Amino acid sequence: MILSYDFHLHSCLSPCGDDDAYPTIMAGMAKAAGADASALTDHNASRNCRAFLAACEAYELIGLTGMEMTTSEEVHVLCLLPSLEAAAELEKYVRERQMDIRNKPDIFGWQFVTDENDVVISEEKRLLITAASISVSATPDLLASLGGIAIPAHIDRSSFSLLSNLGAFDRDMGFPTVELSTAADPKALVKAYPALSGVPFIVDSDAHRPGDIPDITHTLESDGTKPEDIIRALREGSGLERL
Amino acid sequence: MKVSEVSDALGLKQLNAPDEDREVTGGYSGDLLSWVIGRAAPGDAWMTIMSNVNVAAVGLLADVSMIILAEGVEPDEPLLQKAALNGIGLYSSPMGAYELSWRLKGLLEK
Known part of the structure; x- marks a missing residue:
């Protein structure tokens, strides 16, 4: 089946996320934008995925868990996982390897964990956007060990991206699929980085506010509606556009 | 040495100069x-080629005395706005970070 998607959403747990970006609302807005499948990917944290999945179920949206990891090279890697348990395990792994710097909400914004009724459960005190001592090259195997997939995020951007920070794409790094921002020009990207030619890509909104999710036009082909099926399709590049 | 003195000595271009009397204590x-968040000390002059809006937030959190954009990079508009809003000293130079660091060290050791 052909499924439309947006796998890169933030919520109020991300410091740069809008305080109104409750995980439930982000799920609802993804559905309203036309998504069949979606994922909540806060910076280095997954604790709002529980509320997100509850909302996905209510909205009949296929929900994946995950996070947007900041690697030691400050490359953002979209980490998609099949379950809350796997996401919690990844969060624990990242947290043990992340700098322990206090968030200053007046500078970076609040970081709230909320439940399925949009009630604030806790405030995350640690600044979530800082890097973990995990190399970008270790992420494909790390995510595979948890049943998930690592996808270099918004590789066309001039900051926090694999191309901006490492200067090149190499298939040997083990990423089967890459993510482009909605502003990307795929042709120009391949011209500048010929190694990307033929690589499957996804396009996500990276929405930080409920109103930031544009109408969804990108699709993949999956043989099922379980998160595992979606992750397999992303690994195989099934039905994805190619660079 | 004051921010203004560093700026003059290095021939920096002023992008936002809210507190030229602040003391530069290192780099x-x-x-x-x-x-930068983890290692820069309060009062440092921070030299970087990054030019996006995150630079302002990091400069503020690290409490640096001034930010010098090296290699002539142009700041994004959101960075200029955030620097103005938060009173962050933002300067630029065509010199690279190595050259700027080397010269700054000479100035601070005078």
Whole structure:
């Protein structure tokens, strides 16, 4: 089946996320934008995925868990996982390897964990956007060990991206699929980085506010509606556009 | 040495200069923002080639005395706005971070 998607959403747990970006609302807005499948990917944290999945179920949206990891090279890697348990395990792994710097909400914004009724459960005190001592090259195997997939995020951007920070794409790094921002020009990207030619890509909104999710036009082909099926399709590049 | 004196001595271009009397007590050069947050000391002049809006937030959190954009990079509009809003000293120079660091060290050791 052909499924439309947006796998890169933030919520109020991300410091740069809008305080109104409750995980439930982000799920609802993804559905309203036309998504069949979606994922909540806060910076280095997954604790709002529980509320997100509850909302996905209510909205009949296929929900994946995950996070947007900041690697030691400050490359953002979209980490998609099949379950809350796997996401919690990844969060624990990242947290043990992340700098322990206090968030200053007046500078970076609040970081709230909320439940399925949009009630604030806790405030995350640690600044979530800082890097973990995990190399970008270790992420494909790390995510595979948890049943998930690592996808270099918004590789066309001039900051926090694999191309901006490492200067090149190499298939040997083990990423089967890459993510482009909605502003990307795929042709120009391949011209500048010929190694990307033929690589499957996804396009996500990276929405930080409920109103930031544009109408969804990108699709993949999956043989099922379980998160595992979606992750397999992303690994195989099934039905994805190619660079 | 004051921010204004460093700026004059290095021939920096002023992008936002809210507190030219602040003391520059050291320097830090680097582009990975997490490292800057973790390693730059309050009062440092921070030299970087990053030019996006995150630079302002990191400069504020690290409490650096001034930010010098090296290699002539142009700041994004959101960075200029955030620097103005938060009173962050933002300067630029065509020199690279190595050259700027070397010269700054000479100035601070005078």
